[in-house]
Amino acid sequence: MANDKFDIKSLDLVFNRMVKTIDESKHDIFTISEQSRSSFEEMKLELEDIRHKIKNIIEENDLLEERSQSSRQYLAEVSRNFKVYSEEQVKNAYEQANKIQIRLSVVQTEEKTLRERRDDLERRIRALLDTIEKADHLVNQVNVVLNYLTYDLKHVGPALENAKLKEDFTIKIIEATEEERKRISREIHDGPAQMLANVLLRTDLINRTFKERGAEQALEEILSLKGMVRDALHEVRRIIYDLRPMALDDLGIVPTLRKYLHSVEDYNPETVIHFSSIGEAIRIKTNYEIAIFRLIQECVNNAIKHGKATEIVVTFIWKKDNVVISVKDNGSGFNTKVSKEGSFGLVGMRERVELLSGRMEINSGEHNGTAVLVTIPLLPGK
Numbered sequence: 001m002a003n004d005k006f007d008i009k010s011l012d013l014v015f016n017r018m019v020k021t022i023d024e025s026k027h028d029i030f031t032i033s034e035q036s037r038s039s040f041e042e043m044k045l046e047l048e049d050i051r052h053k054i055k056n057i058i059e060e061n062d063l064l065e066e067r068s069q070s071s072r073q074y075l076a077e078v079s080r081n082f083k084v085y086s087e088e089q090v091k092n093a094y095e096q097a098n099k100i101q102i103r104l105s106v107v108q109t110e111e112k113t114l115r116e117r118r119d120d121l122e123r124r125i126r127a128l129l130d131t132i133e134k135a136d137h138l139v140n141q142v143n144v145v146l147n148y149l150t151y152d153l154k155h156v157g158p159a160l161e162n163a164k165l166k167e168d169f170t171i172k173i174i175e176a177t178e179e180e181r182k183r184i185s186r187e188i189h190d191g192p193a194q195m196l197a198n199v200l201l202r203t204d205l206i207n208r209t210f211k212e213r214g215a216e217q218a219l220e221e222i223l224s225l226k227g228m229v230r231d232a233l234h235e236v237r238r239i240i241y242d243l244r245p246m247a248l249d250d251l252g253i254v255p256t257l258r259k260y261l262h263s264v265e266d267y268n269p270e271t272v273i274h275f276s277s278i279g280e281a282i283r284i285k286t287n288y289e290i291a292i293f294r295l296i297q298e299c300v301n302n303a304i305k306h307g308k309a310t311e312i313v314v315t316f317i318w319k320k321d322n323v324v325i326s327v328k329d330n331g332s333g334f335n336t337k338v339s340k341e342g343s344f345g346l347v348g349m350r351e352r353v354e355l356l357s358g359r360m361e362i363n364s365g366e367h368n369g370t371a372v373l374v375t376i377p378l379l380p381g382k
Contacts, residue, residue, distance in 0.1 A: 026142040033135035040128045041197060047121045048201055050114055052208075057111045064104040071097040199228060253289045254281045254316065257296060261314060268304055272311050279318030284378055291352050292325065292376065298349055299327040299372050307331020307370060322358075325374040333364045 071093070078085050078093045085093075202225045210218035248256045254277045261273045283289075296314060303309040309331035317324040346362065349372075353360040358376035 022142060026139055029135050029139050029142065033132055033139065036128050036131045036135065040125060040132065043121050043125050043128070044197070045201065045204075047118065047125065050118050050121065054111065054114045054118065057107055057114065061104070061107050061111060064100060064107060068097075068100045068104055071100050199225060202228065248289050248293060249286070252281065252283050253292055256289075257293065257314070260293070260297070261300065264300060264304075270310060271304055273300070274311075274313045276314075277316040277318070279316075281316070281318050282378065284323075288356060288376070291356055292323075295349060295352055295374065296325070296327065303327070303329035303331050303370065307333065309369070319378075322375055322377045325376070326371065327374075328369065328371045330369045333366050333368045333370050335366055336362055336364050 075093050075097045078090050202221065206218050206221045206225065209221050258275055261275050265271065265273050300312060300314070303312050307329055309329035312327065312329045315326040317326070350360055353374055353376070356376050358374060360375075361373045362370065363373075364370040
């Protein structure tokens, strides 16, 4: 029956149009997000300027209040002693008091207008931040849909026997990738990008300080700005290190891991990490070193985040044909026979080890800590 047959070409055309429409929608959302960010930065600059103007006008208002009070006292004195003062003096007293009162009224009106503008800007900035956050979340969801529609499941690997698990794992990989991209984007926006935006604000402030307060005050602002640039550079280097430790290429797995675990201790002062390397460490293939580094990173993160471990012991034992890696912690542990729904950390770790032709054993129990033992064959080289 011809009507019962699928028209593959038509189906493929419909699918491609759907993917194209979704991708164009993602671009539109991204454009809205970028326009909102641009408006946000412009409003921040305007808000900073208005706050500065309000500060100046409050000072002027206070000064005019004092002058107005003095002029009224002088005017009262002139009125009481009308015969003592000349007509010109009386006239000048009235004109001076009137000028001060007019200027005071103008300043008070300006202050009210500026305060209303400031409040309006603050409301609009809060609304823009909400729009940006929603747009980022929506782009992330669209990316997951697009990647899932176009992702080739065979790249996950034939090791997953259960088809449902394979599908879920694929989605999890895509979601994790998008979350990582979102995290990196947020870190760059909240860290270096924010710092650089502040640098622009501070340059305007330095220029204003130089004009209003002189070179000495401006120099202090420049020194403060130098510290801000140094902090931004540190944040950029930290983000680059998280993406891929450059020390792996130069120093190898052992020195890089020692440095990494030391930094983890710094960020988690309640956790003590012991690291030791037994035997003669050799340089192995770069992809092996990267995989081992990520494996240790996953184990340590799990121990701290999920196990709440206060002590972690990482040991490398270098043998002739393989390296044995042990990661033990005193955390809460878990039941290895029970697979938590939506949890793919162990599956991913096993996949990584199998790609290296290695073996992995996990011993754990509730409230008994966790021990991960990995054996990987050595393939010298870079």
